Structures are given as C-alpha cells and as structure tokens.
Amino acid sequence: MSKVLLMGSPNSGKSLLFNRLTGLHHKVANFPGITVDVSSGSVQAVPGMELIDFPGTYSLQAISADEKVAVEYFERSLLDPDVSQVLCVVDATRLEKSLYFTLQVIRECARHGKLVTVLANMIDVLDSHKLSLDTEALGVALRARVLPVSARLGKGLEAVMSALKEAPLPHASAADAAGQQAYLSDEQLRATAHKLAQRFGAKGDVLIRNQTRLDGIFLHSVTGGIAFFFIMYLLFQSIFTWAAPLMDAVESVLGSIADVVVPLIGNQTARDFTADALFGGIGAFLVFVPQIFILTFV
Numbered sequence: 001m002s003k004v005l006l007m008g009s010p011n012s013g014k015s016l017l018f019n020r021l022t023g024l025h026h027k028v029a030n031f032p033g034i035t036v037d038v039s040s041g042s043v044q045a046v047p048g049m050e051l052i053d054f055p056g057t058y059s060l061q062a063i064s065a066d067e068k069v070a071v072e073y074f075e076r077s078l079l080d081p082d083v084s085q086v087l088c089v090v091d092a093t094r095l096e097k098s099l100y101f102t103l104q105v106i107r108e109c110a111r112h113g114k115l116v117t118v119l120a121n122m123i124d125v126l127d128s129h130k131l132s133l134d135t136e137a138l139g140v141a142l143r144a145r146v147l148p149v150s151a152r153l154g155k156g157l158e159a160v161m162s163a164l165k166e167a168p169l170p171h172a173s174a175a176d177a178a179g180q181q182a183y184l185s186d187e188q189l190r191a192t193a194h195k196l197a198q199r200f201g202a203k204g205d206v207l208i209r210n211q212t213r214l215d216g217i218f219l220h221s222v223t224g225g226i227a228f229f230f231i232m233y234l235l236f237q238s239i240f241t242w243a244a245p246l247m248d249a250v251e252s253v254l255g256s257i258a259d260v261v262v263p264l265i266g267n268q269t270a271r272d273f274t275a276d277a278l279f280g281g282i283g284a285f286l287v288f289v290p291q292i293f294i295l296t297f298v
Helices: 014-022 065-077 095-112 123-128 135-142 157-165 171-183 186-200 206-218 223-240 244-264 268-287 289-297
Strands: 002-008 039-042 049-053 083-091 115-121 145-148
Touching: 002 014, 002 065, 002 095, 014 039, 014 049, 014 115, 014 157, 065 095, 083 095, 083 157, 095 115, 095 135, 095 186, 115 135, 115 157, 135 145, 135 186, 145 157, 206 223, 223 289, 244 268, 244 289, 268 289
Parallel strands: 002 049, 002 083, 083 115, 115 145
Antiparallel strands: 039 049
C-alpha cells in the first residue's frame, strides 16, 4: 500500500484536511495539542493509498512531547520505501510561521528522494479579505508544487486528489527539484522563510487584524464595560432565572415519585432511608442539575 505523510504546523487546518481526504471524523479544534498521536486512514478517492496524519509541529527541532512524536515518526517514515510523497500544510494567513517548518520538510524529503506538495490552507480567509497568494511563484521559490485549498469549505481538494494520483518522482528527480535546499542549515532556512513570507505573504496579518478589531470593542474603556455587563447579565439570568422552571419541574417529578414509592415500603428504617437519603439527599442534588448544565453550556 502506498503511503502519504501529512505534515503541518498547529492551527493550520491539517486534521480537518485529513478528515476531508479520508472521510474520517478525527477531533479538530482551534488550539495546539489536539493531534497528539499519529493517525492514519485510507484516501477515499485513491484506492490502496494510506494517509498518515502527524501531530502539528512548528519545527523539526522538537520541543514538546507531541512534536517529538511527529519528528521521530517522520524521520523513520522517510526511510520507508512505501512512502510515495509528503503533503505539507501551511497557513496561508500566517505564512512566515509555516514556511520555516515547510522548508525543513522539503530539505529532509530532498535528502531521501521524497516528493513534497505544499497545501496553502485557509485560502478562503484571504479571499474574504480580498487578498491573494501567488501559489505558482511561491512554488517556484520553494521548488515544490503549491496548491491553494480550503479544508473548511472543501475548496481545491480536486487538485489535491489529482496530485495524489500522480506517480511520484524517482529519487534523483526529487532531490534535483529541491536543488541546494537539501544542504541548507536551519539558520539559512529561517532566513529564507522570512524573505519568502515578506515577498508572498498577505500584507498585514489577517487573523491578528481581526483580533485587534475585536479587542477594540471588548477592551475599550467604554464599550468593554458595557459588553462585560451584558455578558454577565445573560450568564446570571440563564443560571438563576431561565433554569428555575426546569429545577421546579425536576423537584415536582421527584416529589410525585416519592409520594407513590415511600408509602409502599413497610419497614420504617427502609422508608426513612428512601425518603430522606434517596429522595431527600440525591433528589436535592438532581434539582440543581439543570442549573449546572446551563452554566456549563454557557
């Protein structure tokens, strides 16, 4: 079975893309550490091909435990003759954070004769802000194919499937495609990543710009206080007012059951235990379950 490695930095949308390509439902979220183990699944559109999802990492110089898992397994996988190519996911909205790791992956793959395809994810975010990424020119600079995709919307997946179906380059061709990058140091790669991000990256960090816009509201001396008041007002209303009917309903149901069950018990000790311990004690806890549920939900 042919194997394809899926690499990427945290928050790049790698696991969501993995689910799109395999049809699986691995957990995804918007913070590092969600993918903490190596997962695999069959590519739906390419029979006989296995896609291996690695934990997100910022560099091949492992620091955290999940990065160590990714780096060690990646180094072993490059020696596997069944590994045909590597997909490296980059965040198109934060190009510089992803390019250093991408260049490291391209370098290591060049040394082992593995083909690399770079997937520029979150291209839909750039489109929504009327920004663009010249993937063809970036591909020339990286000496690797770059495909624009949106894992959230499923955009560009047809091109990814086509790339997976293509026969991988032989060892010598893959090394030649990467050129001198196979011999660059990490310091040189970091400088190259910075230059490429300055040249091809979106002017102004899209996500930070959105966050700054929200900060201007929620951290403002006037609107921030108003927002805090309404948020806390809704929180306490949901806990003490909106939960009251549910709490009364639970209490009423338990009282009705107790009125039926307790008189049927002949033994006085058992009757007292049932009334005071079960319906009185446990029932008192169950009455607050709706309130706790709403608090947790909010």
